[in-house]
Amino acid sequence: MTTPLQVTARLRTPVTEHDHVRGPVDAPVTIVEYADFQCRFCGATYANLRELLRQRADTVRLVYRHFPITNMHPYAEHAAEATEAAGRRGEFWAMHDWLYEHQDQLDPVHLSLGIEQLGLPAEEVAAEVARQAYGDRVRRDFVGGIRSGVDATPTLFVNGVRHDGDHDVADLLTAVDAATP
Secondary structure, eight states, X not given: OOOOOOOOOBOOSOOOTTSEEESOTTOSEEEEEEEOTTOHHHHHHHHHHHHHHHHTTTTEEEEEEEOOOTTTOTTHHHHHHHHHHHHHTTOHHHHHHHHHHTGXXXXXXXXXXXXXXXXXXXXXXXXXXXXXXXXXXXXXXXXXHHHTTOOSSSEEEETTEEEOSOOSHHHHHHHHHHHOO
C-alpha cells in the first residue's frame, strides 16, 4: 500500500512593511489572505475575519493581498486598484471594507459613489485606476500568491502555512489558537 505524497503549501512571499496590515505588528499569529473583492466566498470570509480579529484582537494581525480572478470577476482588478489608490491616501482599510460590504455594487458608477462616500477625490482615484497606476502592486501580490500555491480565493495562510480548513469563525479560532505560542 502506498501513501500519496502530501505537500503543505507555504507562504513564499514574506510579510513586509509594504503589506496592508490590520492588527498588532507584534501579534504572535499572522494571517495572510489572498482574496478577490468580487468573490462571494471572500465576502463571507471577510465577515468571519472581522469577527476573528474582534475576538483575538491582541493575538492576530491580518495581511491582505490581492488575487483578482479577472476571467470570472470583471470588476475585481479595478476594485483592487481602487483600494491601492485609497491606501495612498491612508484609507486602504476603509475602501477594503466598503467593497466587501457592497460586493454587488462594484461596477464603475457605484465604485465611484463609494469612493465619494469615503471622502476620497473620486476623479483622481478614477484616473489612477483607469491608467492602472497600481497595476504593478496588484500583479506583485497575484504572482506571490501563485508562488505560494494559491489557486482559489480566498486562500489563507496562518503563520506561513496554508489553512486548508473551513473559513467559519469557529474553525479560524481553532487554527489561531493552535498557532499561538
